[in-house]
Amino acid sequence: MKKASAPPGASSGRAPEGRPLALPLEHIDEDPMQPRSAANPGFTVHSLAELAASIRMRGIKTPISVRHHPDRPGRYIINHGARRYRASRLAQLATIPGFIDDDYSETDQVVENLQRNELTAREIANYIGRELSKGLKRGQIASNISKSAAFVTQHAALLDLPEPVALAFNEGRVRDVTTVNELVTAYKSHPGEVAAWLREDEPEITRSAVKLLRAFLGAKFGEEDEITHGTGDATVVPSAAGPPASAQATLATPAGASRWRCTGILVRHGQGEGVLVLGRRPGGEGLAWLRRADGVEVEVALAGLVPLRLLGAGD
Structure with a gap:
């Protein structure tokens, strides 16, 4: 030419x-x-x-x-x-x-912007989608942009998200790829609850908020929920119907860091706050024991609780 x-x-x-x-x-x-x-x-x-x-x-x-x-x-x-x-x-x-x-x-542009951390997760996903449509394999794309195959796989997953998660992602309310993937994991198990949570008027959805949501859902449905932490370690949060407090699960942390124990979940109940008692078995489905600020433990409906944060031994 x-x-x-x-x-x-x-x-x-x-x-x-x-x-x-x-x-x-x-x-x-x-x-x-x-x-x-x-x-x-x-x-x-x-x-x-x-x-x-x-x-x-x-x-x-x-x-x-x-x-x-x-x-x-x-x-x-x-x-x-x-x-x-x-x-x-x-x-x-x-x-x-x-x-x-x-x-x-185009790959030169992508590499340049990746090195400067100037591309959003959506922009990276769109580029990967275009390359995949050309017939390139994920390994080839990863090699071309000097990234791992896992990086390409994670971002490619953003092209096919469940509708409520996709809406939050496209609106820019959640930008972190790991957070999006954790939302998808929660949605697969509890689509109704996650969709309702995403409809809340929160301008930004953080990884800690999603971690708390998954812990709350685990307590609500009497199950153990694995929550990704930091570099990808698993965190097991005990269910409300699970083992006694002495067997509280330990949050996994990156190598070399101190370990941290989850002792409860702070929630909003009506006009006040309380702590879900994870080691006490509730009387029926959809219920949980709540320790109020005055120290009294009462059984309440989980549907009316709003999770605020995870608590440790010193809280």
Whole structure:
């Protein structure tokens, strides 16, 4: 393919002594296929305004990378540096420092942004989906972006989420991949309860909140629930109908860290708070023993409780 011509002095992609070119902003186009979406946190008005202010004061320290536009002679498409380009326009600059690199692929963009931690989980998943649709295997994709096969598998799972979890993920209420996977695990066992919990008006769903939800569901349904902790160790939370308090399960922690015992679950009950007594067997299904703030233990319906946090021996 014949390369498009460049403006005078820019044909080689180099200024004297290897210095970057001063590329006119009006000759540069963004890549419509770039992996970062319009919803990327780096593209918010506030984020770009901060970068523009820095550019006005200090200039651009890292040149952008562009390639010749295949269809529009004299123009360029951005390889790397869309934020710097947008912020430079906000700062009303006429030119931006950059190098021309026609040896480009979408994978190069993904790797660059992954190294800078500038891609959201959704953007990574969308890229993996496009690569899978081309017939690439997950192992090939992992090798191309220098990530593990598990990384690719985790993010590929984001392309096929249960509807309530997908809605929370797409709305940006939950961003962490591990947290999403834990939500899916909980949903498979208790779809109704998890869907109702996700309908609560919480702007952000954290990993600790999901851990607490799974512990609460384990107590509510009289089962042991394995909760992922830290680097992937399993945490076993005893059920309300389980063993006595002396046999409380221990939260697994990463190697070298101290171990922590879960002694109860703090919940909201009506207008007050109390602690679920995990080692005392309730009188029937859907019930649990609750220790109120005054120390009195009462049997209550689990359906009316709102989990707040896990408690340890010192709480």
